[in-house]
Amino acid sequence: MGHMKKLVALCLGLMMVIIGSIAAATPAESGKTKIIKSRASATFVSANFDFDNPNLKDPANYHNGAGISNAGKFTFQAVAEFAPDKHTCTVPGGGANAGTEFALVADVQVSRFTATGDLLFTKGTSATLCEDFSTSPFPFIFTETGVVTGGTGKYFGATGTFTATGDGATLSVDATGAHLFGWFENKVVTTLTGP
Numbered sequence: 048m049g050h051m052k053k054l055v056a057l058c059l060g061l062m063m064v065i066i067g068s069i070a071a072a073t074p075a076e077s078g079k080t081k082i083i084k085s086r087a088s089a090t091f092v093s094a095n096f097d098f099d100n101p102n103l104k105d106p107a108n109y110h111n112g113a114g115i116s117n118a119g120k121f122t123f124q125a126v127a128e129f130a131p132d133k134h135t136c137t138v139p140g141g142g143a144n145a146g147t148e149f150a151l152v153a154d155v156q157v158s159r160f161t162a163t164g165d166l167l168f169t170k171g172t173s174a175t176l177c178e179d180f181s182t183s184p185f186p187f188i189f190t191e192t193g194v195v196t197g198g199t200g201k202y203f204g205a206t207g208t209f210t211a212t213g214d215g216a217t218l219s220v221d222a223t224g225a226h227l228f229g230w231f232e233n234k235v236v237t238t239l240t241g242p
Contacts, residue, residue, distance in 0.1 A: 080207075083237040087114025087123065093226035098128045098153040105130060106225060107153070118160060121167075125156035129176050136177035138186050139214075149176040151191065165200030169193055169209060169237075184216040184229070195239055204242025211235040 089112025096107045107128035114121055129149035136146040154171030174191035195207035215231025 079241050081118075081239045081241075083116050083118045083239055084235075085114050085116030085118075085121070085237070086232070086234045087112050087121075088230065088232045089113075089123070089125075090228070090230050091127075092228045093221075094126060096126055099130075104225070105152075108227060110156070110231075119163075120161040121158045122161065123156055123158040125154060127154035127156075127171065128152040129174070132175075136175075138177055138179040138188055141179040141186065142181060145181050146177040146179040146187075149178065150174070151176075154191070154193065163200055165198060165202050167198040167202045167205065167239075168196045170196050178217065184218045185220075186214070186216045187231075188212075188214045189231075189233075195237065201241075202239075205239055206242075207237060207239040209235055209237040 089110045091108040091110045093106045094109040095103065096109070097103045097105060098107055099105070105128065107126045110123070110125040110127060112123050114123070128151075130152050132148050132150040134148040135144040136148040137143050138146045151171050151174035154174065156169045156171075158167045158169070159165070160167070171191050171193040173193075174189060176187055176189040178185055178187035189212070191209075191211040193209050193211075195205050195209065197203065198205050211233050213231050213233030215229055217227050217229040219228045220226070
């Protein structure tokens, strides 16, 4: 009988240690901040999607790309729309003020990490793009900032911010002048905080 009491007490003690360890580890894991540095490349094409015009007058672009980061390899898809802001700008190697400046209308993205299948959701909050239409293909550069809006798996409930810089070119414009196809490369730094 005495051995049984000792065994029950030992089991209860071990359970309390395990439960205490889990309880102590959960808040520490959940509040962690991580810096993800990545680089990626993608193609884009005008989509049947418009954030601000119901008549699809100025369509957004659909992006499909892949990249590498210190969090692993990933693929991504996005829908992004820019509009001219009536300023001129200069693309590196281009003529002074020969570019047209565009401001962000909206940008949403989903990144899928290859090893786990976990998704990370982001949303652009501010961006500027400068494109030079004086030479074909039409080169551009851009900068963007935004926020992390959650995800799945280990990114579920994640928050944070990101900054991106990149360049690319529009390879083709259709007869309407509103539909585009092209490519870009970018570098992104994301500051990610777990839920």
